[in-house]
Amino acid sequence: MGSISIWHWLIVLLIVVLVFGTKKLKNMGSDLGGAVKGFKDGMRDGSAPDEPAPPASQVANKPSGGADKTTIDVEARNKS
Helix, strand or coil: CCCCCHHHHHHHHHHHHHHHCHHHHHHHHHHHHHHHHHHHHHHHHHHCCCCCCCCHHHCCCCCCCCCCCCCCCHHHHHHC
């Protein structure tokens, strides 16, 4: 009485299939698999070592004196 036999599991499985239907169970399984795969990819990407930053000479050549003419100071525009 204390343990669950194979017949109990088969009855539970039959009830689940009757309630949800096979198509919905298939969709739920594929969604769960996609979520697990996405989680594993995210964990792998997070543990990868970062690429070193390029040397300053390889960064885009910007004039050192003053701001770029295409740059807009949002705070200055809002205050005036």
